[in-house]
Amino acid sequence: MAETVRLPEQRRRPLAVANLPEEILSEILLLLPPKSILWCRAVCKAWHAMTSDRAFLLAHHRRQPPQRLLTFVRDVGSHDDNLNLDVLDYCVEAVDFCTHQFRSVARFTGQDYDCSLEDSPFTVHASCDGLLLLSHNKYLHLCNPTTRQWLWVFPPALQHDSVVGLYSHGHSSEYRVLYYREIGLGPEFYISTVGSGKERSIWPHSSSASLRKWLAKGKEATQFNEPFLFHGNLHWLPHLGGQNKIVVFDTLDEEPSYQLDVIYGVMESNRNRSYYHDDPELQHA
Amino acid sequence: MATGSGAAAAAADAEEKESGSRMITLTSNEGKAFVVTEASARQSATIRSMVDDGGCVDKGFPLPNVDSKTLARVIQYCDEHGNKEAHTVDERAALAKFDKDFIAELDADKAFLYDVTMAANYLHIQGLFALTTQCIADTIKGKTPEEIRTAFGIEYDLTAQDEEEIKEEDTHA
Known part of the structure; x- marks a missing residue:
């Protein structure tokens, strides 16, 4: 059902938008809203491939x-x-x-x-790079709302696990879920790479004393407030009335290896939860 | 914008040098020479860096990827943006109107629009590239896959399996 319609003037040469170099076509598609991207995916093989490319989808997400x-x-x-x-x-x-x-x-x-x-029964647990980690009736899925692709994620098993965060691991193009499981003495933390079907325990095997202290407190408060991604790492703001540290989970080493002191002046004067640094030389606690 | 033989271009170049404003010769892949002001040529980051590196300004710049018709149109854009000021509100409005008319005319001839887009990409003329790509994107926006194929003369080559996959994604709408 090939169909080619060109204006008379254009008939003299075969150039169509599909003949534009891929780099230019990609620049054009990046300008489109998410709904148009979805329709572009059903145009032809080349467009489908282009709009399935991870780098393209990331670039598109960053423009929104x-x-x-x-x-x-x-x-x-x-x-x-x-x-x-x-x-x-x-x-x-x-x-x-x-x-x-x-x-x-x-x-x-x-x-x-x-x-x-x-x-x-419906919860959005985390988001990263425009992907949503959401569950319905305890089934966890990673979803790209732009392409409407869904992937079942297991583990964690939501019957006994609680999702803490989602992040992309370094440059390995893998997405990983951080979660904990309540067993007896306290929470045990795990990481699972999306699509691997496997999990790895990262705590209580951690050697970090400050982390142990924080996790114990987190348990006391029975809540790990929602982390946010900043410079690729997961950050937790301090609990109200709790300790005065921002906890950082280093997504490359996969260790919550350091804590940051909160600068009160900043926190007090503008209550917008923004905090201070853009400096790679973070203060390690 | 002036066009002519290489010799005439060189003469014009020399003349301009005396009056303090350098002229630059751009040659299309058909060998046609276009003499433009340096301000106009500097709209292209590619040419700008060659000029700043002290490159072959006197010899001119051959552009093997751009034909005469396309180059003439590209230069029309560069002249407007390179030679005119954009300090006051009125000046900026005049440029915006120029852009609007310029792209409306190009949009009527899609194949030519793609040629100009490719030339803008090759010459790194940021403003022109943004203008043409946005125009093409606007054509795609809001169209169904079938309408996009018709508008752009794209052949339908998805297999039944591809279609099934896409449909599967759609059911999650």
């Missing part, structure tokens, strides 16, 4: 404005009146604070759940 993600569960009513089941839309949407608009990032439809029994 940073946006806050919100999750919703919407009741869209029943499709069948005989069945007394409501159909629910599970959505992740990005909020653009400039235009006050919501943009759909990921969405899937499921059946009703009994919200009196437990929390929403």
